[in-house]
Amino acid sequence: MTRHTKRIHDAACDTWDLPRAGQGGDLRPRSGPDDVTDRYLAAIAPAYDRLSRVLAQLCGIFLLALTRDAQGNGLHLDHAMYGVARDQLNEARETLGGVPVPDPAHRHHAAMGQMAAHLSDAARDMDRMSALKTTPDRDIAKREILKRLAEAQHLLIATAEPDSGITPVDFTHACCNCTTGAA
């Protein structure tokens, strides 16, 4: 297993000062780099990737629904990918639940759990919003969904560990992945 040079954010790091992050009271100070943390990061990576995708999917589906709504056809949540996103979210939550969490990673793991919860709430609210009839009700629902998605995105950034390949964007083949020094 590759030994990583950068580890999970310290428990006292400002990164964790996020809305609703770390309220469970189960977060402990990190104890420093070790193989246990490496194993945790390797195990958690698929769930992170899945949650990142779900966030993009829900955002994209909501964007498409809102722009269609703006054209006067009403908000329709009939995009086939909505069901796929919910399935992927369930898979990610199962992975999260099955990962052994070492002491240094408790706060990281809790934040990922919160991210999944926000995404789940956003998906539920999107489904409910499509049934709302009045504009004020829909505006309230819209704001709540945007808030959930934004909180999920904050946590996605906070839980990124780029040196372990846990990052919201794959730059591997991007326009910038090009220097002689690039790996």
Added chain:
Amino acid sequence: MADYSIHVLEYSYVPQYHKSGVLYGAHNEGYVKLPYCYVLIRSADHVALVDVGYNHKDYGKFLADKFGVENWRSPSVVLGELGLTPEDVDTVFITHAHFDHFGNVEDFPNATFYIQRDEIEKWVWAMSLPDRLKWMMIAVDPGDVLRGVNLAAQGRLRTIEGSLENVLPGVDLHLAKDSHTFGSMWVTVRNDGKAQSDDTWVLAGDLVYQFKNIENDGSVVGVDKMYTPVGLALGSQMNLLLATEDMMKQTGYDSHRVIPIHEEGLADTFPCRITKEGLRISEICLADGAGSFVA
């Protein structure tokens, strides 16, 4: 008569980009400088941009450390060189959803944005694919899509399907489906306002990185010049070439009227200057009565 001034504005660059990324098949041919730019289209009535660059706050250090992207400057600094602020921008055309084109929408609070619906639809689909197909998800940041949602919620994002003429007077949008990305778009400026224009400029987004993509040496296939696609085609090289043909046709096959934004060689074709921040401003054309910003 010319209604619009057009400037290509460099906001960052990569000093050494592998040439095969610019030009399909150019393996082991070394490195070229790759400017990162957006395009300003300005008339008496409108201030429009083609793409908005990336948000240094989110990506800057990571990109600088990992990939050598250098000298990022904010839209305030870049547009300030032309006497504008980001708040002056009323229209933005997003050519595709890669982070370096769609990653800084927050800096333009008064703009209405346009993007192809196919671009979003298929990214959403790609996100559902198994890991073995993850190559299709490169360079898209969920955060950018979220910012797009916020724009949509504010009524400032329009998704379009295919071509849209006169989105601004004399400015048309065109879809290059399944080419560089799923729903890449190019922007055509008919600067005399005529339907059959004699003064057409094409702003190519990433459908063309550099002039070489339009006028590459064709001796390998027994012709003088030939189109050669860029190194990254999420769709197909064929669709990139067909889009290039469509763009060239619009300009009457004047290759210097198809404007690539990753082209350091714009300096060889158009008046330009280097700002005090070390970034290039290329002056593609001037509206009637407008003064030069590079003289």
